[in-house]
Amino acid sequence: MSEKITAEDILHNIAETLAEQGQKAKSVSFFGEDSKSSSVASQINRLFGRQKPVHHILGGGKSADVLLWRNKKISASVLSGATIIWVLFEWLNYHFLTLVCFALVLGMLAQFIWTNASGFVNRSSSRVPRLVLPEELFVNIAVSVGAEVNRALGYLQDVACEGNLKHFLVAVVSLWAGAVISSWCNFITVLYIGFVAAHTLPILYEKYEDEVDGFAYKVLDQLRGHYQKLDSSVLSKIPKGSFKGKKYE
Numbered sequence: 714m715s716e717k718i719t720a721e722d723i724l725h726n727i728a729e730t731l732a733e734q735g736q737k738a739k740s741v742s743f744f745g746e747d748s749k750s751s752s753v754a755s756q757i758n759r760l761f762g763r764q765k766p767v768h769h770i771l772g773g774g775k776s777a778d779v780l781l782w783r784n785k786k787i788s789a790s791v792l793s794g795a796t797i798i799w800v801l802f803e804w805l806n807y808h809f810l811t812l813v814c815f816a817l818v819l820g821m822l823a824q825f826i827w828t829n830a831s832g833f834v835n836r837s838s839s840r841v842p843r844l845v846l847p848e849e850l851f852v853n854i855a856v857s858v859g860a861e862v863n864r865a866l867g868y869l870q871d872v873a874c875e876g877n878l879k880h881f882l883v884a885v886v887s888l889w890a891g892a893v894i895s896s897w898c899n900f901i902t903v904l905y906i907g908f909v910a911a912h913t914l915p916i917l918y919e920k921y922e923d924e925v926d927g928f929a930y931k932v933l934d935q936l937r938g939h940y941q942k943l944d945s946s947v948l949s950k951i952p953k954g955s956f957k958g959k960k961y962e
Contacts, residue, residue: 767919780915792912799905820844879940 771777782788801807824841872884895903918925 767915767922771915780912781919782912782916788912792909795905795908799901802901803899803905 768777768781771780778784779788779791801812802809827841869884872880898906
């Protein structure tokens, strides 16, 4: 009897150990799949369906390097220069024409000193370096500004003519917010705020993109819920007229 009991116990222990190992293997594979699915979901669940890195979205060139502080000296110098210009115009109440005249006076004074000092030292005046701005610079600036203005005007006209009430309300609210912000501060301050935001928000988003994306999706879900309530209670009850014209033979 003792030999039978010992053999049965051994078989029972073997069966239990095999069952425990199988359960552990299943649990490990289950958690592994969950971690993989969560990692894939975290990669897909980006703001506005973004799949490319922030550096690539910003252009991937030198401008993206400056905005993402790849070279801290260049980015800091650009931001410092913009801050100095804003302080001169906003705090010290300088005007653009005043600064241009002062800069021209300093340039002429430097060239005058260069010419006369070289004549006294070398007995022959050396050639003074001249500053010449290329014409292509102004042409490219004008073409770029004109293209962006035409694109903005085309977008607003498309929103006004397409008949989508949601897009129309978003555009109107955005323009109204811009008008309110412009009433708080002048145009130079608005440009400076946008410049500072362009040099700080991308690098902050790149560092904390998971947290920002999660928070943004929560806010968008709440806004979507409020819009659905508004649509079901108010917007859907607004009668829509037909703008089909009569056909003439």
